[in-house]
Amino acid sequence: MADNPFAVTSTDPRSKARTGLLTTAHNTVETPVFMPVATQASVKALSSEDLAGLGVEAILSNSYHLYLRPGAEVIEEAGGLHGFMDYPGTILTDSGGFQVFSLSGLRSVTDDGVVFQSHIDGSRHSLTPGGVVRLQARLRSDIWTALDVCAPYPCEPAQARQALERTMRWADISAEAFREEASRGARALFFPIIQGSFDLDLRRQAVDHILGVSPHGLSLGGFSVGEPKDLTWEVVGRTVELLPDEKPRYLMGMGAPEDLWNAVRLGVDMLDCVWPTRIARNGLIMTSDGRMNIKNAPFRKDFSPLDADCGCPVCQRTTRAYLHHLFRSHELTAYRLLTIHNVHFNMQIMRRIRAAIRAGTFVDEREAFLARFFSKMC
Numbered sequence: 001m002a003d004n005p006f007a008v009t010s011t012d013p014r015s016k017a018r019t020g021l022l023t024t025a026h027n028t029v030e031t032p033v034f035m036p037v038a039t040q041a042s043v044k045a046l047s048s049e050d051l052a053g054l055g056v057e058a059i060l061s062n063s064y065h066l067y068l069r070p071g072a073e074v075i076e077e078a079g080g081l082h083g084f085m086d087y088p089g090t091i092l093t094d095s096g097g098f099q100v101f102s103l104s105g106l107r108s109v110t111d112d113g114v115v116f117q118s119h120i121d122g123s124r125h126s127l128t129p130g131g132v133v134r135l136q137a138r139l140r141s142d143i144w145t146a147l148d149v150c151a152p153y154p155c156e157p158a159q160a161r162q163a164l165e166r167t168m169r170w171a172d173i174s175a176e177a178f179r180e181e182a183s184r185g186a187r188a189l190f191f192p193i194i195q196g197s198f199d200l201d202l203r204r205q206a207v208d209h210i211l212g213v214s215p216h217g218l219s220l221g222g223f224s225v226g227e228p229k230d231l232t233w234e235v236v237g238r239t240v241e242l243l244p245d246e247k248p249r250y251l252m253g254m255g256a257p258e259d260l261w262n263a264v265r266l267g268v269d270m271l272d273c274v275w276p277t278r279i280a281r282n283g284l285i286m287t288s289d290g291r292m293n294i295k296n297a298p299f300r301k302d303f304s305p306l307d308a309d310c311g312c313p314v315c316q317r318t319t320r321a322y323l324h325h326l327f328r329s330h331e332l333t334a335y336r337l338l339t340i341h342n343v344h345f346n347m348q349i350m351r352r353i354r355a356a357i358r359a360g361t362f363v364d365e366r367e368a369f370l371a372r373f374f375s376k377m378c
Contacts, residue, residue, distance in 0.1 A: 005189060005216060006031075006248045006269075012362040016240065016267035019357045022217075022248055024090045024142040025187040026082065029057045031248065032264045032353055034255060034346045035092060035272040040065050041075070041085040044277050045339040048086040053313070054344050057089050060272040063135050064096030064127070068118050072138040080140025092143035092272070095132045097193065097221065098150055098253065109149060111166060129170035133177035137186050145219055146174035146192040153198065153227040160197035167195045168209045175213035189216035191250055197222060198235050207242040217248040220268075224253045237266040257286055257373060260349050261366045264357075276342035281335050283327050286345040290373050294338065299324040312344035 005023040012018065020031040035058045036043045036051070043051060043059060051059070061081060066072070078084035081091050096114075107116035113128035129147045136144040147170050149163040171192045178190045192215050196202030210218060220239060223232050236251060243249055248269040254260075255273025263271055276286065283295040287307040294306075305315040306323065314323075314337045326334035349369075356365035 003216075004246055006246065008245060010358045012357045013360055014363045015265045016237075017264045017353070017357045017362045018267065018269070019354050020248065020269055022090075022269070024058075024189060026091075026142055027057060027089050029090050030354060031269040032260075032350055032357075033058055033270050034260060034350050035060045035270065036277060036343055036346075037061075037272055037274045038085070038087075038091075039274070040069070041081060043339075043343070045281065045335040046277075046343070050336075050340060051087065051089075054340065054347055056343070056347065058092065058270075059087065059089065060092045060094060061139070061141065062094045062096065062099070063132060063139065064094075064099045066093075066139060067096075067135055068120055068125070072135055076138045076140075082140065090143065091141040092191070092250075093136045093139055093141040093145065094252075095136075095145040095147045095193070096127055097145075097148035109166070111169065113147065113170075129173035130177040133174050133181060136188070137181040137184075140186075141188065143189045143191050143217070144178065146171050146190075148193040148195055148221055150195065150222050150225065151197040153225045155197060157199065160199055160202055163197070164195050164202050164206055167193065168206065171210060171213055175215075191215060191217040191219045191248075193219040193221040193252070194239065195222045196239075198227060198231055200235065200238055203235065203239045204242060207239065211244070215247065217250055217270075218243055219250045219252055221252045223251065233262055233266065236263065236268070240267040243267075255346065257346065257349055258370060260346065260353065261369060264353050265362070265366060276346050277339050280338040280342045283334075283338070285338060286342050288372060290376055294320065294323050294327050296324075306341055307345075310341065310345065310348070312341050312348075314338075314341045314344075 006020055008018050008020045010019045022029045022031055038059045039062045041061055075084045107114050113126055115126045117124055132147045148167040151160045151163040192210050194206045194210055196206040240249055250270035251263050251268045253273055254263055254271050255275040283293055285292045285294055285306055288309045299320045302320040307315055356362040
């Protein structure tokens with residue numbers, strides 16, 4: 001891959017928002033981009049044809065989950081993730097670091113890596129920084145992350161510092177393993193993770209260190225761990241200010257509609273989250289006028305579309321009453337249709353964001369979207 005696969009193509013005059021092009025081994029992705037999550041090589045309830053119809057250019061899969069099931073050897077024999085799941089676009093693989101955080105009762109962390117029990121069958125396994133890079137090489141994804149330690153919120157300063165020190169040490173090991181795989185012909189990009197909890201001095205130290213391992217892009221980790229949102233945006237913004245313009249910035253685990261606008265305003269280029277697909281399976285729908293719970297009784301005889309301003313195939317052909325019926329009847333079709341709508345909604349936001357940045361109207365578009373989106377809830 002090229003040393004610098006990312007190019008900024010336009011900037012907004014009144015914010016840090018920008019558009020760009022990120023070239024990977026499989027395609028060129030327009031940024032800012034939202035990446036639906038295919039944790040286990042599947043965006044839940046959607047097929048590869050669905051993703052193509054929605055214009056999804058990049059997705060995220062999880063190395064930890066794929067290591068456990070079906071196993072790297074199965075995916076490797078299939079020719080890698082793209083062949084295994086029949087997806088032609090960019091695939092970014094998470095390292096499993098967030099699972100280290102979220103499955104705290106099943107693991108122990110040392111300076112060498114993580115020993116954990118499988119949440120599937122209780123078997124014991126280990127993740128090491130170099131091993132995670134080699135795992136991603138076997139998966140043949142396009143963008144690789146490094147094993148990291150995500151500090152909880154709140155936490156003591158000593159805990160945050162220890163988590164960062166391990167993350168930095170592991171980033172060095174991961175970078176060396178990445179160079180070894182690249183020398184063997186791997187055509188991937190390296191996006192190590194910036195940690196540091198909510199301590200700006202630690203974040204500054206993390207940035208200085210991560211730039212020294214020659215990354216292609218920069219992952220911002222350690223957010224959405226229970227902190228108030230105003231603190232999230234303060235630390236994200238202050239961290240992005242430290243980053244070079246020529247590197248893409250990837251904010252991990254953020255995907256509510258308002259998050260997309262707020263992150264891009266601060267200069268973020270890439271986001272991912274399970275949020276739009278997870279809430280669809282619980283009957284929560286995004287519309288131009290806010291969140292809507294399709295389970296609610298008023299929709300039983302509502303024959304209008306989910307969102308009159310939405311161009312997705314669900315809104316073009318299906319009524320709220322029918323979707324209410326499907327969901328209340330536990331019909332599996334409901335999950336697919338509601339997920340299509342929610343993913344389309346996020347993808348359409350990103351198209352609107354990119355167009356607004358290019359037109360120099362991002363600030364006004366953001367204010368208009370948020371004012372309408374929070375005007376009422378159904």
